[in-house]
Amino acid sequence: MHTQSIAELAQGLRKGDYSSKELTQHYLQRIEQLDGNYNSFISVTAEQALQQAAQADLRLAKGDTPMLCGIPIAHKDIFCTQGTRTSCGSKMLDNFIPPYDATVIKHFQQAGSVSLGKTNMDEFAMGSSNESSFYGLVKNPWKMECVPGGSSGGPAAAVAAQLAPAATGTDTGGSIRQPAALCGLTGLKPTYGRVSRYGMIAFASSLDQGGPMGRSAQDAALLLNVMAGFDPQDSTCIDKPVPDYSLTLNDSIEGLRIGLPKEYFGEGLDSDIQKAVEQAIKVYETLGASIKEISLPHTELAIPAYYVIAPAEASANLSRFDGVRYGYRCDNPQDLNDLYSRSRAEGFGDEVKRRILIGAYALSAGYYDAYYKKAQCIRRLIKNDFISAFEQVDVIMGPTTPSPAFKLGEKSNDPVTMYLEDIYTISVNLAGLPGLSIPAGLTEGKPIGLQLIGNYFEEAKLLNIAHRYQQESDWHQQTPPAAHKQNSEV
Amino acid sequence: MEWETVIGLEVHVQLATQSKIFSGSSTRFGAAPNTQACAVDLAMPGTLPVLNEQALRYAIMFGLAIDADINQRSVFDRKNYFYPDLPKGYQTTQLDEPIVGPGLIEVQLDDGSCKQIRIHHAHLEEDAGKSLHEDFHGMSGIDLNRAGTPLIEIVSEPDMRTSEEAIAFAKKLHSIVTCLGISDGDMSQGSMRFDVNISVRPKGTEELGTRTETKNLNSFRFMERAIKLEVERQIDLIEDGGSIAQETRLYDSDKNISRSMRSKEEANDYRYFPCPDLLPISIDASYINELRENLPELPEAKKARFVSSYALSAYDANMLTADRATADYFEALSQACGDAKLAANWLMGELSASLNNHDINIEHCPISAKQLAELISRIKDNTISGKIAKQVFEAMWNGEGSADTIIEAKGLKQVSDSGAIEAMVEEVLSANQAMVDDYLGEEVEKKRKKKFNALVGRVMQASKGKANPSQVNQILQKKLDS
Numbered sequence: 001m002h003t004q005s006i007a008e009l010a011q012g013l014r015k016g017d018y019s020s021k022e023l024t025q026h027y028l029q030r031i032e033q034l035d036g037n038y039n040s041f042i043s044v045t046a047e048q049a050l051q052q053a054a055q056a057d058l059r060l061a062k063g064d065t066p067m068l069c070g071i072p073i074a075h076k077d078i079f080c081t082q083g084t085r086t087s088c089g090s091k092m093l094d095n096f097i098p099p100y101d102a103t104v105i106k107h108f109q110q111a112g113s114v115s116l117g118k119t120n121m122d123e124f125a126m127g128s129s130n131e132s133s134f135y136g137l138v139k140n141p142w143k144m145e146c147v148p149g150g151s152s153g154g155p156a157a158a159v160a161a162q163l164a165p166a167a168t169g170t171d172t173g174g175s176i177r178q179p180a181a182l183c184g185l186t187g188l189k190p191t192y193g194r195v196s197r198y199g200m201i202a203f204a205s206s207l208d209q210g211g212p213m214g215r216s217a218q219d220a221a222l223l224l225n226v227m228a229g230f231d232p233q234d235s236t237c238i239d240k241p242v243p244d245y246s247l248t249l250n251d252s253i254e255g256l257r258i259g260l261p262k263e264y265f266g267e268g269l270d271s272d273i274q275k276a277v278e279q280a281i282k283v284y285e286t287l288g289a290s291i292k293e294i295s296l297p298h299t300e301l302a303i304p305a306y307y308v309i310a311p312a313e314a315s316a317n318l319s320r321f322d323g324v325r326y327g328y329r330c331d332n333p334q335d336l337n338d339l340y341s342r343s344r345a346e347g348f349g350d351e352v353k354r355r356i357l358i359g360a361y362a363l364s365a366g367y368y369d370a371y372y373k374k375a376q377c378i379r380r381l382i383k384n385d386f387i388s389a390f391e392q393v394d395v396i397m398g399p400t401t402p403s404p405a406f407k408l409g410e411k412s413n414d415p416v417t418m419y420l421e422d423i424y425t426i427s428v429n430l431a432g433l434p435g436l437s438i439p440a441g442l443t444e445g446k447p448i449g450l451q452l453i454g455n456y457f458e459e460a461k462l463l464n465i466a467h468r469y470q471q472e473s474d475w476h477q478q479t480p481p482a483a484h485k486q487n488s489e490v
Numbered sequence: 491m492e493w494e495t496v497i498g499l500e501v502h503v504q505l506a507t508q509s510k511i512f513s514g515s516s517t518r519f520g521a522a523p524n525t526q527a528c529a530v531d532l533a534m535p536g537t538l539p540v541l542n543e544q545a546l547r548y549a550i551m552f553g554l555a556i557d558a559d560i561n562q563r564s565v566f567d568r569k570n571y572f573y574p575d576l577p578k579g580y581q582t583t584q585l586d587e588p589i590v591g592p593g594l595i596e597v598q599l600d601d602g603s604c605k606q607i608r609i610h611h612a613h614l615e616e617d618a619g620k621s622l623h624e625d626f627h628g629m630s631g632i633d634l635n636r637a638g639t640p641l642i643e644i645v646s647e648p649d650m651r652t653s654e655e656a657i658a659f660a661k662k663l664h665s666i667v668t669c670l671g672i673s674d675g676d677m678s679q680g681s682m683r684f685d686v687n688i689s690v691r692p693k694g695t696e697e698l699g700t701r702t703e704t705k706n707l708n709s710f711r712f713m714e715r716a717i718k719l720e721v722e723r724q725i726d727l728i729e730d731g732g733s734i735a736q737e738t739r740l741y742d743s744d745k746n747i748s749r750s751m752r753s754k755e756e757a758n759d760y761r762y763f764p765c766p767d768l769l770p771i772s773i774d775a776s777y778i779n780e781l782r783e784n785l786p787e788l789p790e791a792k793k794a795r796f797v798s799s800y801a802l803s804a805y806d807a808n809m810l811t812a813d814r815a816t817a818d819y820f821e822a823l824s825q826a827c828g829d830a831k832l833a834a835n836w837l838m839g840e841l842s843a844s845l846n847n848h849d850i851n852i853e854h855c856p857i858s859a860k861q862l863a864e865l866i867s868r869i870k871d872n873t874i875s876g877k878i879a880k881q882v883f884e885a886m887w888n889g890e891g892s893a894d895t896i897i898e899a900k901g902l903k904q905v906s907d908s909g910a911i912e913a914m915v916e917e918v919l920s921a922n923q924a925m926v927d928d929y930l931g932e933e934v935e936k937k938r939k940k941k942f943n944a945l946v947g948r949v950m951q952a953s954k955g956k957a958n959p960s961q962v963n964q965i966l967q968k969k970l971d972s
Contacts, residue, residue, distance in 0.1 A: 079536075080534075080535065080536045086535070088535065093535065096535065098534065098535070098536070099529065099534070100529050100534070100537075102536060197536075197538060198536065198537070198538050199536040199537070200536050201535040201536045202535075202536065202767075204766075205766035205767050206766035232540065233538060233540060234538050234540075235538065235539065235540050235541065235767060235768050235769055236538075236766075236767065236768075236769060312763060313763075313766055315570075315761075316568050316570055316578075316579065316580050316761075316763070318579075319570060319572065319578060319579020319580055320533040320535070320577060320578050320579050321535075322572060322574075322579060324574050324577075324632070325532055325533070325577060326532075326534070336574065340572055360570075360761060363570070363761035363762075363763050364759050364761055365759045365761075368761075368762075368763070372763055
C-alpha cells in the first residue's frame with residue numbers, strides 16, 4: 001500500500017481493496033517500526049488516526065466523498081491541532097495543547113483525511129537542516145548520515161521513507177522546497193495568500209506559506225485542492241476561486257516559454273545539479289517548450305534582505321512566548337524580568353535566539369532605516385525583477401538548492417553557510433510567488449531538485465508543468481535504497 | 491518671572507463596538523475576569539487579527555466630525571514591549587500612517603471666548619488587559635477582558651495654555667464622541683483617558699520647555715488637579731535653579747500627588763514596524779462620503795438647533811448638548827411634555843442635582859424622560875404646584891411609582907375648588923386678625939405686599955401646599971379688599 005500514489009490509494013479505498021482503517025494501521029505500523037531510524041515524527045496520534053479512519057470508512061461506504069477521504073496524512077508540527085500537542089519543534093511549546101485547529105487542519109478534516117501525527121521540524125521553522133529541533137535531528141532516508149533539509153525535514157523524511165503518503169509543510173524561505181529537493185519529493189510553496197495561515201504558528205508572517213509535500217505533482221495537486229482557499233480569519237489570505245488542480249495536470253505545454261535566470265547557474269552550484277537541471281530542460285524542449293535566458297539582477301541581495309525581514313518579524317511574533325499564559329515557564333521566577341528572561345533563555349534554542357536578536361537589532365531605533373527599511377526596498381526590487389521576467393516567460397526554472405543533502409553537523413555551527421542553502425528559494429518568498437521543487441536526478445545516491453517558479457496564483461500551471469515532466473521521467477518514483485530494504489520487513 | 495504653561499493632550503477613547511478590534515470577543519464592561527478573551531486575545535500561537543470594520547468606521551466618523559483629513563491608506567504597526575497584560579508582546583497601533591490626519595477643534599471658554607486647538611492626528615489601536623496587584627498573595631493577576639478593546643488615540647498639538655483650556659478641550663472631545671455615538675464616554679469605566687503633556691516657559695518666549703507626560707487621568711476633575719500640581723512643580727523646580735527632566739509621571743488622585751514613573755533614558759525602544767498580519771487599509775472616497783452624509787448631528791449644530799427650535803438660551807443649549815445622552819434626554823422630555831423651558835429647567839435643576847448626588851450617569855437615570863414629562867405635565871395642567879412637584883420628584887426617584895400614582899397616593903393634588911379655598915382663606919383670616927389689621931394699616935406699598943404674602947403663606951400652609959397659589963392670591967386679595 002505504501003508504494004501507491006494518493007490517486008491509487010483513493011481508488012483502492014473505493015474499490016474496497018482495503019479500508020481506511022487498514023491503510024491507516026499499515027502506516028502506523030510502519031511509523032512504529034521504522035521511524036526510530038529517521039525521527040521524522042514528534043507525535044504519532046494513533047488512536048485518533050484510527051477513529052478518523054473509521055469515520056472515513058463510514059463516509060466512503062456512503063459514496064460521493066472527497067478524494068482525500070480516508071487517506072492518511074502527516075502534518076508538520078507547526079499547524080495547531082485541537083487536543084494534540086503542537087510544539088513547533090521547540091521546548092517552549094513542549095507542553096502546549098491548542099484549543100483550536102488551524103484552518104488547514106480543518107480543511108483536511110472536512111475532506112475526511114486521517115492525521116497520522118505531527119512531524120518534526122526545525123525549531124519555529126528556523127533552519128535548513130532540521131538539526132535545530134528540540135526533539136532531535138531528522139535523518140535523510142536516502143543517506144542516513146545526511147540532513148533531510150529544513151525546516152520541513154520531518155514531513156520530507158516521513159514521505160520519503162513512505163511513513164506517510166503525503167504531508168503538509170510550510171515555507172518561509174525554502175522550507176518546503178529545499179527538503180523536498182534533498183529527499184526526492186515534490187513540494188509546493190503556493191502564492192502568498194493562497195493557503196490560510198490561521199493556526200499555523202508564525203515565523204515571519206509576510207513570508208510564511210503552507211503547502212503540500214508529496215511523491216508527485218499529482219499528489220501535491222490533490223493536497224493543494226484541500227489546503228487552498230479563502231479564510232476570513234486570515235487578513236492576508238486572498239479571496240480568489242480555487243481551481244481543481246488535478247484537472248489541468250495533463251494540459252499540453254506546447255509553446256511554454258521557460259526562463260533560466262543566469263544568476264541561478266553561477267558560482268557555488270554543484271556541477272551534477274547543474275547537469276541534472278540542464279537534462280530536465282532538454283526534456284521540456286522535447287515537449288515543445290522554448291528556453292530563454294533571463295536575468296533576476298537583484299538575486300544576490302535576497303539573502304541579506306531576507307535575514308533582516310524574517311528575523312525582524314520573528315522577533316515580534318515570538319514575543320508572545322513569555323512564560324505567562326502557556327508554554328514553557330522557568331522554575332521559581334523571582335520577579336517579572338526573571339520570569340521573562342529565564343523562560344525565554346531556557347525555552348528557546350540557539351538559532352531562534354540568534355534570529356530574535358538579529359531582528360530586534362534591525363528594528364531598533366537608529367538602525368531601522370539602514371536595515372529594515374532598506375531590506376523592504378530590496379524586497380520590492382526583487383519582486384519587480386520577477387514581474388518583468390514574467391513579461392517574457394511563463395515559468396522560471398533552475399536548481400532548488402546549490403548542493404545535494406549535506407552531512408549532519410556539517411553546517412550546524414556555521415549559520416551563514418547554512419543560510420546560503422536557501423539562495424535559490426528565498427527570492428520566491430520575498431516576491432510572494434509560487435514555487436515548486438521536483439526530483440530531477442541523483443548524485444552519489446542523493447536526490448536533486450528542479451525548481452519551477454510561476455507567476456502569482458499559477459499553481460495549476462506549475463503542477464501541470466511538473467506533472468508533464470513526471471510523465472516523461474521516473475525520478476519521482478525512485479525511493480531511498482534504505483527504505484527498500486526496510487520495506488521488505490514491513 | 492511670569493510663566494506660561496503649554497499643554498498638549500493625548501486622549502484614548504474607547505470605541506463603542508460590540509466586539510474587539512481584532513477578534514470576535516465581546517467588549518462588555520464588568521464581566522468576570524478572562525471570560526471575554528478568546529484565543530486571539532490570549533495571543534495563542536498561530537492566531538491572527540482581523541480588523542473590526544465598525545471600529546474603522548467610528549474612527550473615520552471622528553475624523554469627519556473634526557473636519558480632519560481621512561487617510562485613504564493607513565497602516566497598522568506593531569509597538570513592541572513586554573508586559574504581562576500585553577499578550578502578544580506588542581500592541582497593534584498606528585504610527586506613521588494613521589487613519590485620521592490633522593484637524594481642528596474649537597472650544598468655548600467660560601468667558602465666552604473661543605479657542606482653536608489643532609489635532610495632530612488620531613489613530614486606531616488596541617487596548618491592553620489589566621494587571622491586578624492585590625489579592626494574589628504577592629503575585630499579580632491578569633485580566634485580559636479589556637485586551638483588544640478598540641481605541642482611538644487623539645493627539646492634540648501643544649495649543650492649550652491653561653488647565654481651563656485643557657478641560658474645555660477634553661469636554662468638547664467628550665461631547666463630540668458621545669454625540670457621534672462612537673463611544674459611551676463613560677469615564678468611570680475608562681472609556682476616556684487622558685495623558686497630559688505639560689511644559690512651562692517664560693511668558694513671551696517661543697521655545698518650548700522640557701515636557702513631562704502625566705498619564706492615565708480618567709476624570710476632568712483629576713485632570714485639572716494634576717495639571718495644577720504639575721505646573722506648580724515645574725515652576726518651583728525651575729525657580730529653585732533646577733531643571734525639568736523629560737519623564738512620564740503618574741498622578742495619585744487619592745493623595746493629590748504625582749511621581750515619576752520612568753525617565754526618558756528608561757523609555758522603551760518600541761521597535762515599531764508595519765504589522766505583517768494586517769494589510770494596509772485602503773478606503774474608497776465613496777465609503778468616506780457615505781459616512782460623511784450619514785454623520786449624526788454634531789454638538790455645534792445641535793446647540794444651534796436647540797437655541798432656534800426650543801428657544802433656549804445659548805448657556806442652556808450648551809449645557810444640554812454637552813453629551814449625547816443629555817441631549818437625547820432633553821429632546822425626549824421636551825417633546826413629551828410640550829414645554830422646552832420647563833424641560834430644560836427640570837433637567838438642569840432637580841434631575842442633574844440628583845444624578846450628581848448619587849453619582850449616576852443620565853443613561854442610568856432611574857426616571858425616564860417620559861416619566862419626568864408626566865410630572866411636568868401635572869405642573870402645567872395645575873394638578874400640582876412646582877413646589878409639590880419637587881416632592882413628587884423625590885418619590886419618583888425613590889421608585890415609588892409614576893407621578894400620577896404618587897400624587898394620588900399621597901393626596902398631593904392641588905386644590906382649585908374656589909369654594910374650598912375660600913373656606914380656607916376665611917379660616918386663616920379669622921385666626922390671624924392681628925396680621926390682617928397689620929396689613930390693612932400698612933401704607934408703604936412694598937411692606938404692604940410683604941404682609942400680604944405672609945398671609946398667602948399661611949393659607950398655603952393650611953392647605954399643606956396643595957392650594958392653587960394663584961387662586962389663593964386672587965381670593966385673599968378679594969376678601970381683604972372687600
